[in-house]
Amino acid sequence: MKNIFILDDDIMRHKALVKKASELVNFEAAEVHIAFDAKDAKRILLERTYWDVIMLDHDLGNQVLVDSSEENTGFQVAKFIRENNIKFGRCLLHSMNPVGVNNMLGELKGLGDVYRTPFFMMI
Numbered sequence: 001m002k003n004i005f006i007l008d009d010d011i012m013r014h015k016a017l018v019k020k021a022s023e024l025v026n027f028e029a030a031e032v033h034i035a036f037d038a039k040d041a042k043r044i045l046l047e048r049t050y051w052d053v054i055m056l057d058h059d060l061g062n063q064v065l066v067d068s069s070e071e072n073t074g075f076q077v078a079k080f081i082r083e084n085n086i087k088f089g090r091c092l093l094h095s096m097n098p099v100g101v102n103n104m105l106g107e108l109k110g111l112g113d114v115y116r117t118p119f120f121m122m123i
Contacts, residue, residue, distance in 0.1 A: 002030040002052040007041045007077055008094070009060045017094070020117075021053050037061065041077045051088040054081070058093070058100030068103040075100055078107040092117045 004021045008014065018032055030052070035041035037060050045051070058074035059066045068075035074095060081088070091114045095101050101116050108114045 003048050003050065004030050004032045004053045004055075005041075005045060005048075005051050006032065006034045006055045007036075007038075007060075007074055008034070008055070008057040009036045009062060010057075011036075013057075017055055020092070021055060038072045038074075038076050038080075042080050045077070045081065045086050046084065049087065051086065052090070054088045054091040056091065056093050056095070056104060058095035058097045058104060065097050066100065068100050073100065075103045075107065078104040082107055082111060088112045091115070 006014065006017050006021070008017060014034060021032065022030065033044050033047075035044050056074040056077060058068070060072045060074065066073050070076075074093070089112060091108055091112060093101050093104050093114065093116050095104075105114060105116065
């Protein structure tokens with residue numbers, strides 16, 4: 001069974017994100033896990049040793065252009081992924097925050113296939 005993890009605080013985006021993830025893996029045999037904030041994301045990510053697809057938003061908590069040093073950001077989750085040696089096949093960063101995405105790209109560099117795919121390009 002394939003494992004998909006999505007971090008996004010906007011429930012309206014989840015359907016589109018799941019659809020995009022299903023294009024990347026056989027959705028019929030996939031288990032999707034969704035977190036709305038960094039705290040839940042860290043807890044869920046530790047439940048598996050390998051994720052086929054990880055999708056991360058940067059700005060959480062209904063905020064826009066959040067600084068990566070804030071605790072509730074996708075950057076903090078990316079940092080957690082590196083620090084805890086969480087393995088993945090592919091990671092899509094779908095945030096519209098250009099600085100946050102660049103910070104996440106830097107943190108995840110060399111860990112697997114990491115792509116920047118703004119959310120509007122998935123719908």
